[in-house]
Amino acid sequence: MRKPDGKIVLLGDMNVGKTSLLQRYMERRFPDTVSTVGGAFYLKQWRSYNISIWDTAGREQFHGLGSMYCRGAAAVILTYDVNHLQSLVELEERFLGLTDTANADCLFAIVGNKVDLREEGAAESQEEDGHSPGMASGGCASLKVSKQVRPEDAVALYKKILKYKMLDEKDAPAAEQMCFETSAKTGHNVDLLFETLFEMVVPMILRQRSQGPAQTVDITSYKPPGRTKAGCCA
């Protein structure tokens, strides 16, 4: 197996839908999932390049592995659940630090998954209190709504990440380009997410090649039993 030319890593709290997003993209389906143990990868051929896409475990007990998976990453997909504000907060508090091992020019996508549920929830609460999601109002219905994440919250996190990485907003891709709302269940924006990143990662691969040896982890040493397309290294 040829060494991958680039690496993309999915990070985020447990249950936000990382495995489901990857399976939706790679296998075109939305199967039942079990909480990931350790991590697993898929290989995707994009143009003439091999890109490894790593799914990681969101469970606290596997937290220490995160920075190992991020080593040499060309892009990190920071995933949250649009219906749970805390999952966005966790990205900053728990997961961002893991990306210190990624490439210096690593790209960051902020992905709010499960929009299909938000649409249902939003319709319900609008009926209840006559307000749109995210609007301040009193009562129990607004408590439910206030847990929803607004797109601007994700944009604010993206800008914080650029600051954390000491990157100038002018030199980095625009927040609007790097913040996505997806549904692994319906497939909404899933192809757009992965393929936008592939298109951005290819020039990075070319740049790295012109500068010296690739900084990717050699996954050829992992020999997952009986699996060819996806592997597990837990």
Ligand SMILES: Nc1nc2c(ncn2[C@@H]2O[C@H](COP(=O)(O)OP(=O)(O)OP(=O)(O)O)[C@@H](O)[C@H]2O)c(=O)[nH]1
């Ligand atoms: N409605 C809906 N459910 C989803 C979506 N994506 C994932 N789920 C469900 O959310 C649950 C968790 O999904 P996973 O993909 O296993 O979550 P994960 O982020 O990989 O979780 P860990 O492996 O524990 O870190 C499963 O029951 C999925 O079916 C989505 O877009 N919409």
Ligand SMILES: [Mg+2]
């Ligand atoms: Mg998983």
